Amino acid sequence: MTAKTLFDxxxxxxxxxxxxxxxxxxxIDRHLIHEVTSPVAFLGLKQRGLKxxxxxxTTATPDHNVxxxxxxxxxxxxxxxxxxxxxxxxxxEHGIKYHDLQTEGxxxxxxxxxxxxxxxxxxxxxxxDSHTSTHGAxxxxxxxxxxxxxxxxxxxxxxxxxxxxKMRITVTGQLRKGVTAKDIALYIISQISTSGGTGHFIEYxxxxxxxxxxxxxxxxxxxxxxxxxxxxxIAPDETTVNYIKGREYxxxxxxxxxxxxxxxxxxxxxxxxxxxxxxFNADDxxxxxxxxxxxxxxxxxxGSIPTTENMTDNDxxxxxKSLNYMGYSEGETMLGKKVDYVFLGSCTNGRIExxxxxxxxxxxxxxxxxxxxxxxxxxxxVEKQIREEGxxxxxxxxGFQLRQPGCSACxxxxxxxxxxxxxxxxxxxxxxxxxxxxxxxxxxxxxLTAAAAALTGVITDPRKFL
Amino acid sequence: MAYDKFSKIISPAVPLQxxxxxxxxxxxARFLKATERKGFGDNLFRxxxxxxxxxxxxxFPLNEDKYSGKILVAGKNFGSGSxxxxxxxxxxxxxxxxxxxxxxxxxxxxxxxxxxLLPIVVSPDFLQxxxxxxxxxxxxxxxxDLDKQQFTILDTNESEYFExxxxxxxxxxxxxxxxxxxxxxxxxIADFEKAK
Numbered sequence: 001m002t003a004k005t006l007f008d009x010x011x012x013x014x015x016x017x018x019x020x021x022x023x024x025x026x027x028i029d030r031h032l033i034h035e036v037t038s039p040v041a042f043l044g045l046k047q048r049g050l051k052x053x054x055x056x057x058t059t060a061t062p063d064h065n066v067x068x069x070x071x072x073x074x075x076x077x078x079x080x081x082x083x084x085x086x087x088x089x090x091x092x093e094h095g096i097k098y099h100d101l102q103t104e105g106x107x108x109x110x111x112x113x114x115x116x117x118x119x120x121x122x123x124x125x126x127x128x129d130s131h132t133s134t135h136g137a138x139x140x141x142x143x144x145x146x147x148x149x150x151x152x153x154x155x156x157x158x159x160x161x162x163x164x165x166k167m168r169i170t171v172t173g174q175l176r177k178g179v180t181a182k183d184i185a186l187y188i189i190s191q192i193s194t195s196g197g198t199g200h201f202i203e204y205x206x207x208x209x210x211x212x213x214x215x216x217x218x219x220x221x222x223x224x225x226x227x228x229x230x231x232x233x234i235a236p237d238e239t240t241v242n243y244i245k246g247r248e249y250x251x252x253x254x255x256x257x258x259x260x261x262x263x264x265x266x267x268x269x270x271x272x273x274x275x276x277x278x279x280f281n282a283d284d285x286x287x288x289x290x291x292x293x294x295x296x297x298x299x300x301x302x303g304s305i306p307t308t309e310n311m312t313d314n315d316x317x318x319x320x321k322s323l324n325y326m327g328y329s330e331g332e333t334m335l336g337k338k339v340d341y342v343f344l345g346s347c348t349n350g351r352i353e354x355x356x357x358x359x360x361x362x363x364x365x366x367x368x369x370x371x372x373x374x375x376x377x378x379x380x381x382v383e384k385q386i387r388e389e390g391x392x393x394x395x396x397x398x399g400f401q402l403r404q405p406g407c408s409a410c411x412x413x414x415x416x417x418x419x420x421x422x423x424x425x426x427x428x429x430x431x432x433x434x435x436x437x438x439x440x441x442x443x444x445x446x447x448l449t450a451a452a453a454a455l456t457g458v459i460t461d462p463r464k465f466l
Numbered sequence: 467m468a469y470d471k472f473s474k475i476i477s478p479a480v481p482l483q484x485x486x487x488x489x490x491x492x493x494x495a496r497f498l499k500a501t502e503r504k505g506f507g508d509n510l511f512r513x514x515x516x517x518x519x520x521x522x523x524x525x526f527p528l529n530e531d532k533y534s535g536k537i538l539v540a541g542k543n544f545g546s547g548s549x550x551x552x553x554x555x556x557x558x559x560x561x562x563x564x565x566x567x568x569x570x571x572x573x574x575x576x577x578x579x580x581x582x583l584l585p586i587v588v589s590p591d592f593l594q595x596x597x598x599x600x601x602x603x604x605x606x607x608x609x610x611d612l613d614k615q616q617f618t619i620l621d622t623n624e625s626e627y628f629e630x631x632x633x634x635x636x637x638x639x640x641x642x643x644x645x646x647x648x649x650x651x652x653x654x655i656a657d658f659e660k661a662k
Contacts, residue, residue: 016658017651022633025651027658037550039501050649065499079499086501130549130573146551146577148643156648158655162631164572194486195543198572228546230572294486294546318485318541411495411548430547432490434513 003269005166006235007201010141010266014124016158023160028057029123031153032109033096035062035087036413037128041151042090052094054157059118060091061099063108064129065413068376068403071101080414094154107379107405110134110347114218115381117247121236121263126153131347131429133224136233137217138240139266141201143231164230165275167200168268171208173282178463180357181216182349182427182446184208185223186288186298192278194296197229200276203268204234208282214243215353222348223429226295235267287462289334290431290444292322297431301449301461304333325433326441327421334459341424342373342454343436344447346410349427350378352385354447359391361451361465367399368457374416375400376408400454412437425453469582471641475563475610476620478535480527481600485541489574492545492553506552507559528560532604536563539596543567545574554578564610566617568593579634580643586610586617592626595619612638 004012016025031054038060045052052058065080075081084101091098099105105112110131113119121139126132128150135142145159152159171184189196202224204217212220217234224232234240241260244250251259286300299305305323307330308316323330328337344350344358355377367373375395377383383405386392392402409416410428412435418424420439427450431442445453448462455465497509515526522529538557544567545553554577557565563583568590570578578585588596599606599619609618612635618625630638637643648655 016655019633022631025648025655027655027662036498040503040551043502044645048645048649053652053655064495077499083499083501128549128551130547132549144549144573146549146554146573146580148551148577148580148645152644152648155645156652156655157659158648158651160633160644160648161576194546195569195571198543198569228543228571294488314483314485314541317483321484411490413495413498430488430490432488432547434494435490438494438513438518 003272005268005272005274006139006203006233006266007141007166008272010122010124011163019160023162025158026124026161027158028126028153030113030118030125031058032113032125032127032132033058033060033150034064034109034127034129035083036064037147038090038150039083039086040147041154044151045154050155052096052154055095057157058096058154059099059113060087060096061106061109061112062087062101064407064411066101066406067414068406068408068416071404077414104380107381108347108350108407110222111350111378111382114138114214115247115379117244117250120244120250120259121240121266126159130225131222133231134218134222134347136221136224136231137214138244139233139236139263141231141233144225164201165199167197167202167229167276167278168274169202169204170206170279171204171282172206172279173208174211175208175282175285178287178448178466179285180446180448181212181219183285183288184282185220186290186295186444187285188280189223189227189296190288190298191280192227194226194294195228197224197227200229202229202232204232209234210237213353214239215351218351219348223295226429236263287446287449289449289459291326291328291334293325293431293433295429295431295444297322298444299334301334301459305330307331335461337459338423339371339425339453339457339459340422341418342371342450343409343424343426343428344450345374345376345378345408346428347378347407348429349447350376350382352382354427355382355386355391356389358447358451359394361448361462362398362400362455363394365398365455367454370457371454373400373454374403374409376403377405379405409436411435412440418442425450425459469641472563472582472584472612472638474612475536476607477537478533478605479537479539479566479596479600479608480533480535481597482527482538482540483597486543486546487540488547489545489550489553490547493550493556498550498552503555505559506556507561510556510560536561537566537608537610538562538564539566539593539600541567542569542590544570546571549573551577551581554581554583558583566593566596579638582638582641584610584612584638586628588617588626588628595624
């Protein structure tokens with residue numbers, strides 16, 4: 001028998017049919033939907049006179065568009081309100097489980113899936129959101145899709161996809177103090193670029209990866225899409241099993257025992273072939289920060305912005321355009337640069353571990369009066385846990401307040417917009433022009449680096465405080 | 467979703483030399499609040515195309531009268547970032563039927579094909595030739611021939627072959643989408659579920 005990768009094993013077992021000269025018809029175990037990319041898909045179903053094929057495999061929540069203050073009140077923005085109401089109505093009509101604002105299960109779709117135990121090893125999971133790659137942390141094939149594809153899954157629980165190529169990224173060694181999963185991800189993207197993973201699905205391996213918590217693994221897999229890859233995955237192990245056990249939708253009783261047996265098969269066989277391989281050493285990774293307008297434009301926090309010396313004219317033009325937007329010059333060091341806003345949250349870094357790291361970092365210290373800080377838990381469960389662990393008091397004593405769950409300033413669809421020209425150290429996933437509001441300047445970093453900036457008002461090496 | 471059948475397009479092209487054009491530039495998130503699929507073309511490249519007061523920004527290719535046509539030619543890694551299909555809708559709604567680049571992000575490429583917008587991958591050298599040709603004559607014409615899978619610079623008669631899988635080609639030519647295909651497969655899908 002030929003050696004198979006983890007990706008092959010899951011993909012191949014979900015093929016309903018291979019279309020000649022075309023894509024595979026791939027069966028989808030879980031479909032997550034939200035208010036922004038689903039309304040047109042439901043409209044399509046209606047026009048075709050179709051019902052949702054497997055409503056019990058579909059889970060919905062509004063996240064992209066929702067306010068992070070006063071969620072008990074009516075949403076003020078008319079269009080946002082309409083989108084949320086449409087989702088509610090569509091779910092009602094089709095019998096889909098809907099986690100409304102203010103309910104226990106509400107939150108960012110990629111945070112609540114794992115939290116509820118909906119995300120399990122060996123599954124295929126899709127959502128009309130590119131950061132669906134997050135769920136790959138559990139050894140699942142999870143990827144983002146467009147609205148036409150959302151309609152396909154609603155209509156048939158299947159999707160038509162050509163099988164991607166496979167890439168393996170091994171990170172050896174152990175992470176140094178102050179270095180997090182976020183830094184591994186930003187480091188990898190800075191090495192392979194934002195298109196290095198295109199056409200591929202990544203499997204992460206190595207001691208620095210297996211040493212990560214589930215939260216860390218989710219952060220890493222979440223950012224796979226920023227390298228251009230459709231998704232990233234990590235073979236399930238004891239850490240995975242311990243995380244899932246006892247969660248609401250986790251298998252129970254004899255089903256749990258059966259699941260454990262099948263999950264133990266979920267790893268790449270010895271000698272399995274990958275189309276592309278990279279190996280990095282965790283020792284080479286320091287806390288990372290981005291200086292430009294794509295996630296590949298990142299450097300170690302003590303480093304300096306590259307110079308255009310050896311660039312082609314074309315590269316130079318693109319690079320200079322990006323630095324002009326950021327208000328930076330080539331060759332400058334990042335340490336000491338002014339920071340106006342700090343944002344902790346999103347599907348990248350809005351989990352409990354991120355809030356713990358931030359809270360213990362700022363404990364007994366004070367937020368800089370120059371900095372506006374927005375702390376947005378990824379879900380109601382995260383919010384609850386923050387409260388139960390006493391982190392709220394620590395944060396408040398240091399001058400930080402919590403907002404309510406949602407995607408918030410990560411993509412600034414709601415009112416949480418960074419003003420034009422302002423600098424935000426953000427624990428999110430994209431530093432594109434205008435991503436956090438028209439003219440906003442985003443610096444991607446870990447929760448620790450964000451916390452350090454919030455205390456000092458300038459870009460600061462978090463290791464100084466550890 | 468229904469779209470025009472695609473066979474052959476002969477048209478001038480609009481050049482967008484920037485690389486890594488992400489979907490937040492193609493259509494910023496604040497314009498994703500519609501619940502129907504129309505009118506996105508007005509906000510295509512919104513923040514590159516318009517000043518804050520709504521006046522057009524001078525120098526942006528879509529604002530220059532000398533450029534027109536159904537073909538958008540862009541720098542490498544076009545469509546990176548978010549899965550928002552609104553990006554493909556906006557480009558189509560504006561009037562483009564073909565996007566040419568040396569490299570596309572995966573999700574954008576799928577979204578484009580699913581909406582009757584043909585993404586054509588050409589070599590980096592050929593892409594430069596296209597830009598040079600537009601630079602020489604902004605109304606220079608190009609031909610995208612889906613049957614032959616060929617993109618041609620008509621001024622110089624230089625062509626390049628492009629890849630597209632046979633199934634998707636069939637869909638584009640006939641204005642079909644995957645949903646009809648999948649819905650017709652429901653019995654097979656239900657059998658697959660039982661066997662799982």
